[in-house]
Amino acid sequence: MRILIAGAGPAGVTVAETLREMGFEGDILMFTAEPYPPYSPPVLAEYLKSRGKDRTVFWKGEDFAEKAGVNLLFREIIAVDIREKKVYARGGEEFSYDKLVIATGARMWIPVRCQCQGEGEKFYNFKSLSAVDRLLQELDKGAERAVVIGAGFIGMEIALTLKKAGLEVAVVEMMNRILPRMVDEKIARPLQEEVMRRGIELKLNSRAVLLRGRERAEELILESGEVLKGDLFIAATGVKPNVDFLKDSGIPLGRGVRVNEYMEAGPDVYAGGDVAEVRDTVTGNIYPHAIYPEAVSQAKVIAANLLGERIAYPGALNMNSLHHFGLPLISEGAMEGEEVADEELYLEGKDGIKRILLKDGKILRFELVGEKRGAGILHWITRRRLPFEPFRDAFLRGRLNVALQLRFLP
Ligand SMILES: Cc1cc2nc3c(=O)[nH]c(=O)nc-3n(C[C@H](O)[C@H](O)[C@H](O)COP(=O)(O)OP(=O)(O)OC[C@H]3O[C@@H](n4cnc5c(N)ncnc54)[C@H](O)[C@@H]3O)c2cc1C
Structure with missing residues (x-):
């Protein structure tokens, strides 16, 4: 066969x-x-950081x-x-x-018009190894300023990686925060502060509409009319x-x-x-x-x-974890957040922030920033679609732990 x-x-x-x-x-x-x-x-971020040498x-x-x-x-x-x-x-x-x-x-899917003559690459991206190799060639030619379009998971990863590589970096995002499908405004705020502290320019509430240039792409036009010049324009606008x-x-x-x-x-x-x-x-x-x-x-x-089995796939669960901000960030569950949630539970302590969105008494999405404790049990509750009520008190007192999980095992 x-x-x-x-x-x-x-x-x-x-x-x-x-x-x-x-x-x-x-x-x-x-x-x-x-x-x-x-x-x-x-592993593409590591590959880029190592200028193509990291074979892992x-x-x-x-x-x-x-x-x-x-x-x-x-x-x-x-x-x-x-x-x-x-x-x-x-x-x-x-x-x-x-x-x-x-x-x-x-x-990569790029919803931005392009008016550039010339044969060269217009938008770069970070979606494949071929795309990263094309980016590396531009870095080797001495590109100094990059404009990243999209502040989602991949956009922030490439922005932070290029900044570390010594480029000037701006990020354009049409929503009011970075990682809009992973975290809410309150959780995004400390992450945005960290991004700006690292010298990345953030353009939030800004829709990119046109990429323009002669032989090569030279400037990105925003809906507001603002013009961002750059050597490299990198799309991270969705797949x-x-x-x-x-x-x-x-x-x-x-x-x-x-x-x-x-x-x-x-x-x-x-x-x-x-x-x-x-x-x-x-x-x-x-x-x-x-x-x-x-x-x-x-x-x-x-x-x-x-091979002849008949196994059903149980369904998917969105989860993302990012470590590029220097503090752990975990988000799991529906990408639609506050629009559809009935209730929000929010805990802010010295170690970090924990947020849970509930719908019909079950976890719709949880977000942890700064500390990972509790991620395992929250994952387990979310995956199994368990009612959150029996865990609510322990969560609010910062006592969610594996022992508690064991008590609820069938
Ligand atoms: C920069 C980056 C970081 C990521 N980080 C994370 C992460 O931290 N956590 C996480 O969960 N996910 C992450 N992802 C997403 C994750 O990589 C994807 O979900 C995963 O790669 C999907 O695997 P796949 O095999 O379905 O597709 P792909 O990895 O896209 O592979 C597709 C393959 O199909 C081939 N192909 C396409 N068209 C054709 C054709 N017509 N003929 C022949 N071959 C073809 C391609 O060459 C490639 O070999 C990241 C993605 C990127 C780009």
Whole structure:
């Protein structure tokens, strides 16, 4: 049997690894659209900081394919025929499969117009190793001032990394705070102070509308008319699943690939990772969850089901943790926060801030900044959708701990 995996990111790699762990001895054909062995995007900041020298970005080893007995092909797939069971690669080659896994991830989505002549790169981004290598070339040419568009998780990571690398950095964000989908204004405030203390210029409540230049991008125009000059303009404006090559395939598509609870997208076709639309365990909404642990869990479910199991994926839980601010920050749960919450619990102590948003008596989202204590039990309560009432008093007295968790174990 030949299993063809489109994509060599964490999802594709975990499918291959799990198949081998489960004793699969057939052919595994894996495709990547980039000229590198599989790499881990969360390590890209370290890779950039080391100017491309830190090889831990290849987190499974540069010889992953060899070790896992995977035939890794550096080809972009441009079309899929699920009746003939074939994929078509750029350049004209075609490959047949018995079972297909779509794990093509997502790419940067940039809602800003561009009026630049010249052939060179306009917007840079931080989404892939190829993109980071293009950024590194600009740094080597002596870029001095960077403008980052978007103050979400990835935008703040790249801004702080470039500042550390010695550049002048400005961040443009249309919302009233940084990390708007992770934290509220009160929690964002100390983080913003830290960002500004490090010399990063923050432009909040500012929508970028146009990138302009002659041979290269030179200035970013904000809705207010303000003009920001720069050598490098980096988009961190959100991601879009890589599904264009599936347009005429008959595979059901929304924003991403639509899958059922077994991660199936069609006969002998599965999809997982950032490309797949999955149910959120907190809100019940269905959308691509672009986070590493869920890509890995989905891939494990896919591998088992490829080998004849019938395992349902339990749904995704958004979680992010950032350490670049010099103090821990953890946020978990729904991205929709105060708009839909019924109640807010807020604790501010000398070690940090803890905030919980509740809806229908259950955790909608929790945020911890400054200290991580309690993160484990809050994760457990959120994941299991337990009523928060029995834990409320302990939380408010700063006494949430594992012993308490054990008392509530079934
Ligand atoms: C800078 C950065 C930091 C991050 N930090 C965190 C973090 O701290 N915690 C966290 O949970 N998540 C983090 N993430 C998100 C996490 O990296 C993703 O959720 C994860 O990489 C998803 O894995 P994937 O395999 O689905 O997709 P990807 O990693 O995007 O891999 C997709 C693969 O598909 C290939 N591909 C695409 N199109 C084609 C095609 N047509 N033909 C062939 N191959 C194709 C690509 O070349 C690539 O190999 C971060 C992401 C970035 C960019």
